Amino acid sequence: MAETSIIFSDVNERQGVFSRRVFLMGGVVAFGLFALTGRLAQLQLIEGGKYRRLSSANQFNYRLIPPPRGQILDRNGVVIAGNRPSFSVLVMRSQVKDIDETLDQIAYVLPQTLLRRRAILRDINQSRRFAPTAIATDLNWEDFAKVNLYASTIPGVDVSMDEVRVYHYGGAFSHVIGYVGKISDKDLKAENAATGDEEQLDPILLHPGFRIGKQGIEKAFDKDLRGVAGARKIEVNATGNIIAEDSDGMRPATPGEDVVLTLDAEIQQRALEVFGEDSGGAVLMNIHTGEVLCMMSAPSFDPNLFVSGISSKAYGLLRDYERLPLLDKCIGSTYAPGSTFKVATALAFLEGGINPEERVVCSGSYRYGNRSFACHKRGGHGPQTMHDAIKNSCDVYFYHMCNRAEAGPDRIAQTARALGMGHVFENFEIAGQKRGTIPDREYKRTAFKNDPKWHPGETLSVAIGQGYVTTSALQLCTYIARIANGQKAVEPYLVKKIGEVEKVPFKDFKDLPFSRAHLDIVRAGMVAVSNDVTGTAYRNSRLNLGNIEMAGKTGTAQVRSYDKVTNRRNEGIPWKLRDHGLFVAFAPADNPKYAIAVIVQHGMGGSMFAAPKAREIMKLALIKDPEMQARIIQPMPVDPNLANAPDQPLTSDAAPEPLDINPSPDAIPPQ
Amino acid sequence: MAESALTRPGQRERYQNKFAQIDWTLCLMMALIAGMGSLVLYSVGGMSWDPWAYDHLFRFGLCFVVMIGLSMINLSIWLSISYWAYGGSLLLLVAVELFGKVKMGAQRWLDIGITDIQPSEFMKLAIVLALARWYHENSAKDANWSWKLLVPIFMILIPFTLVAHQPDLGTAMLILITGVAVMVAAGLNWKAIATAAGAGIVAIPFVFTFVLHDYQAKRITTFLDPESDPSGSGYHILQSKIAMGSGGLLGKGLGLGSQSQLNFLPEKHTDFIMAAVSEELGFVGGASVFLLYGLVIFMALRIAMLSHSHFGRLAVAGAIATFAVYVLINGAMVMGLAPVVGVPMPLLSYGGSVMLTVMVGFGLIQGVRVHRYQELPRQNSIFARFE
Structure with missing residues (x-):
């Protein structure tokens, strides 16, 4: 039943309450907007510098270039420990959203990674957040070219052309020269102890292409052999794809010093x-x-086995052999x-x-x-x-x-x-x-x-x-x-x-x-x-x-x-x-x-x-x-007849034929 | 006021007079916000009208016409359809619960043949209308302790529960906050508010463990510590803060924001558009947008105060509360002050359905402005005989 009910007190009361409440709402909204503007000022004006740095860290990425390790030469300059080029595929965990999908994409080009999938995943999970992990190393040129073509479309995947250690004389120098290997947690602790704190740790140490000396000369002169890492500055987008490479930001790597030994x-x-x-x-x-x-x-x-990481089975055989090769x-x-x-x-x-x-x-x-x-x-x-x-x-x-x-x-x-x-x-x-x-x-x-x-x-x-x-x-x-x-x-x-x-x-x-x-x-x-x-x-x-x-x-x-x-x-x-x-x-x-x-x-x-x-x-x-x-090569006993024979006098008519200094092309016999 | 001189019967009902009563300053402010949105969409779209900037302007224009059209509707019609609208929306929500389409892990959509509709969007407006009618027809006293308090509480909680179950926590919260805002505006007494707030706080741990889905709970935990997981769930907040912070006072310039342009910023054209605005236009641009939103909200609240009918007042308060909640939640979210919930910035963000919902709300607000002198009868409510 419709009824025009004008109960003024009620109407006035409602209106009064409403007005007060609307003022209150207005106040709340105003407070909210002021708070947001204040927050905006805090982010943009007070902390602006920090976020600008983060923004350019997002946009630009430094990829480290491992330095070529110094060579080890024998007393006559023969290379005992040198470097050879090695192509590898790296994954940056921090830039990968779905690691399984990424590995699937790589397996499409490199089927051999399928077999090692579990080991690769373990490596990736154990790696430090911003350090790349090598998932395939020592690729041949063909595979490398394929991956190189494909890698820029897979986020977080990069290819690298490094140099790896090669010991030309195999076992002959294993104990004196030692070998290089991937940095271990123990090595990192030692490095930390040497530099003081983790902040100052050279990031190249964590690069999968980098090796440190583990034994012998390689260890004793590691600092000299290491060299200084280079870097290239690249612009990336959010998915980690490379947009551009900044050639001004390129810093070449400095190779390590060569070490010459007294050994022959x-x-x-x-x-x-x-x-x-x-x-x-x-x-x-x-x-x-x-x-x-x-x-x-x-x-x-063979110290070359240790460079890319020896299998525990092979290591076990070396360790347990009674003639103690290690x-x-x-x-x-x-x-x-x-x-x-x-x-x-x-x-x-x-x-x-x-x-x-x-x-x-x-x-x-x-x-x-x-x-x-x-x-x-x-x-x-x-x-x-x-x-x-x-x-x-x-x-x-x-x-x-x-x-x-x-x-x-x-x-x-x-x-x-x-x-x-x-x-x-x-x-x-x-x-x-x-x-x-x-x-x-x-x-x-x-x-x-x-x-x-x-x-x-x-x-x-x-x-x-x-x-x-x-x-x-x-x-x-x-x-x-x-x-x-x-x-x-x-x-x-x-x-x-x-x-x-x-x-x-x-x-x-x-x-x-x-x-x-x-x-x-x-x-x-x-x-x-x-x-x-x-x-x-x-x-x-x-x-x-x-x-x-x-x-x-x-x-x-x-x-x-x-x-x-x-x-x-x-x-x-x-x-x-x-x-x-x-x-x-x-x-x-x-x-x-x-x-x-x-x-x-x-x-x-x-x-x-x-x-x-x-x-x-x-x-x-x-x-x-x-x-x-x-002393060994004694002069041949001189034949007295020859020794006493007079020198053959050079006569003018027996003058030797003059040498043709510029022989004509025809004069050169066919090879 | 000049308008009050129109006293001849029927004169106010003429369309040219109604047209003149529309708050054109408010329209200008809205157009400025939408224009700003289009500008930034042009930038993040790679300095191109495609795919977002043109669409955005076009939709705003279309919805603007809808708004003008709605503002011509007499308030008594709004009043009479309010319960029906609420009831209809509720039925659709139940239908979603039963036959809804599952997209992206949430059951929010209803296939009606031509297109998919999202009934929770209708509910945002329907709850405002229904509550406004309820408090229009009941006295101020009823807003206080009484059994009648239970009716609006259930009016809010039923759609809230249905929408939260979809799950769409953002919209559910929006319905809840809007409903509470209407109740508060209607004069709900402070003891009731305090009790409800207390109950809410007590319920938080319970909700967190039993009601929220894992991803929802994770959003809230990563909001509390976004740096803990930079490329996981906290990634959005962190990248948004980097975008805004790196903008500085004057911004990096249109088309030059590295965060927005290189896709570091997620959802840069929808939920995180404020971050793109602040990165490219700086503090000046961001603060201007907030200023415009402030002006729009205060003009709407003023319209609410001018209305002669209680229904009109409450409807405007509710509609603008929805709008304000959108702005505040989105602003807090992009600046890392609130968890990431899918709430866009009204008028600024790209997106058709939210533009329509907001503009229908403004149609109601403008309608109240146009019909502000209209007195509406307080019909006996269905509960009148118990009084």
């Missing part, structure tokens, strides 16, 4: 070759300068030097005042206390002077002399240390040196809490390089270099030159505290080892290089205790239990230049198995040395 690639290769299947290490150095020409550990591994047997492992140590012992005796002409009768064994110590020759060597004892490697002579007042463990240790054993070389470039042990009374006191007293019976073992004595191949080589040098305590080094900067070799070697006459006696003993028909290495250390001769010392270091072993022969027992074979030498015997030490792990005998290897390596070093060449 040919000698190094020869060393790997002569070792064959055997396990061990060989070090050859210049006795005057300390330059290491060869430092090779066998068996080796171990650097020149510096990273120490062995009992065996009889090679006797040169040091003999020198200690001489320095102590023992008369070298004094004879000791070797009956094949030596009784000390209630124990019998056997000589390696069952029947005995008969009466031995020091010279004979070195030549024959007579154990009984050293047993007999070592506990005299003039000798003793402390004197032997002191001599050995002065010759370079029992400590690491501070100036040697690569990490991983083992100290080894040169025992004396002090050592026994600190290392053996339960039995701190030195027993004279232990001196017997030490005198023949057994017992507690352990040395590395590098120490043995240095020891022989010092014996051969005679005056200076040379120290080994590996790096000649970094970039254009010649590394000044360490010249201020300390003087050796040995008398010249004493050194001559032990050297003569070593000469006899190799050149006397009765010497222990006569058969296996003849160089056959003119009048150049080698002076050496064999060593056979036992691995197992012989006490309860009746059969001392090494054939037919497990490899792990066989004796180590060692050989140390210098050459030429008359005017030494090079020293060598060869350790053949479980190689049974120094004479039979180590000496031939040392001979081959030394031979190559001598042949390659121009000074030695002059």
Whole structure:
């Protein structure tokens, strides 16, 4: 029922309330709009700078260009570690919306990525937000061209042409040079610790094409080899597609410095070759300068496997092989030097005042206390002077002399240390040196809490390089270099030159505290080892290089205790239990230049198995040395008839035909 | 006022007189906003009238004619159709619930043969008309504590629930806020408002866990911390803030906004058009747009105050409240002050249906202005016999 109801009070009341409420609404809206305008002012006027930066960061993108890594060259400029071009496909996770779709699109061009899909996804998920992840590496040119054409249409996908490390000599240098690999979390932590904070971390470290040195020279000189990353500035849109490249923003990468080593690639290769299947290490150095020409550990591994990331299966095989290919047997492992140590012992005796002409009768064994110590020759060597004892490697002579007042463990240790054993070389470039042990009374006191007293019976073992004595191949080589040098305590080094900067070799070697006459006696003993028909290495250390001769010392270091072993022969027992074979030498015997030490792990005998290897390596070093060449290549004996014949006089009618300096094209014979 | 001199019967009903009563200043302000929209659409369309700028102007022109036409309709007709309009919209919403088409994960559309319609758009206006009629016919006291309070509450909550279930949280919130605005304007007492606000706050955690879809909840959480996920859900807000912030005082210039032009800015022609305006025209441009919106809203509120009928007042208040809520929510959203809900900037954003809804609302507002002297009878409501 319609009714015109004019109840004024109600009407007025409604209108009044409405007006108040409308004012209120107006107030709320006004407040809201003022707040929005204020917010707009805050964003645009106060924080404008920040958002302008973010805006240009959106618009422009810096793509890093990894620098070519410096090369590693041998002493003659032969490239040992170089770079080769490598094409790879990268994915920037931050610019990809749907990773599965993106990978599907890539798989369309590169079907091989389908097989690795799970591994790729794992890599992408583990990568840092703004670091690109490589999903396919080492593409051939055809695939690369296909992806390159296609990549600009797939958001977040980029192709890169990097250089990757290549080790031209494969395993020959693996241990000295080491290898490069992708940066690990541990490496990153170390980098963080070095630079202070993560902000300053060079972003190139996270680039998938970038590798850092993990071992050896690559690690020790990583900073020099790295170089400085370049960058290109590109304009991208929201989906990450490249709109334009800003050539003004291009900054080329600076290549790393080249490192020139003292090593010789040919000698190094020869060393790997002569070792064959055997396990061990060989070090050859210049006795005057300390330059290491060869430092090779066998068996080796291919460092190229590590560059793009070795599979865990392959790594497992390397790691678990009993001949330990991953171990650097020149510096990273120490062995009992065996009889090679006797040169040091003999020198200690001489320095102590023992008369070298004094004879000791070797009956094949030596009784000390209630124990019998056997000589390696069952029947005995008969009466031995020091010279004979070195030549024959007579154990009984050293047993007999070592506990005299003039000798003793402390004197032997002191001599050995002065010759370079029992400590690491501070100036040697690569990490991983083992100290080894040169025992004396002090050592026994600190290392053996339960039995701190030195027993004279232990001196017997030490005198023949057994017992507690352990040395590395590098120490043995240095020891022989010092014996051969005679005056200076040379120290080994590996790096000649970094970039254009010649590394000044360490010249201020300390003087050796040995008398010249004493050194001559032990050297003569070593000469006899190799050149006397009765010497222990006569058969296996003849160089056959003119009048150049080698002076050496064999060593056979036992691995197992012989006490309860009746059969001392090494054939037919497990490899792990066989004796180590060692050989140390210098050459030429008359005017030494090079020293060598060869350790053949479980190689049974120094004479039979180590000496031939040392001979081959030394031979190559001598042949390659121009000074030695002059001695090796003797002038042909001159035929007296020819020598006395008068010179053929040049007559004018027999003048030689003038040379046609500009031959006509017809005159050139067809190829 | 000069218009009040028209006292002869029927004179106000002449169309030329009605035409003169239209608030042309308000029309000018609206045209300025739409023109500004067209300018920016021209820019983000790659300095081209295609695909958006021309369409936008054309639609505004078409809807403007519709608005003028609607403004000629007598208020008594609006009043009489209000419940029918509400009832019809509600039926359509139920139909959507039952037979609606699913697009982009939401069931919002109804296929009527020629085209798809979105009944929730009708409801925005219908709720205003229905509530305005309810409070027109009931006394101010009824707006306070009484059983009659339940009727408008259900009038709001039923469409709110249906639309929220589609799910279309933006439109549902808009219906809720508009309805509440009409109730508040009608004189709902403060105790009731405070109680409702308290209940709302208590309900938030419940709504968050049980009612909201995952993507809706995520929008709200990323709104609270947009930088946590730059290319996920927070991407929109962050890119919008970068666009606006990098504009500075005077902007990068038309066609030169890198954020808008290189597609960093999502939905730059619809929901995020304010970010494009601010990037290219700077603080000056952005603040001018807000100023224009302020003027439009205050002119409409003034029209509400001038109306002689309570229905007219409430209808204008409700219609302009919808408009104001659009502006405030969109503005807050693009500047990272509110979660990303699909609410466009009225008149500025590209989009046909929202343009039509807004212009029909302005048709009602202009109609109230034209018929402001009209007294409407307070018919006995269906509940009158209980009084």
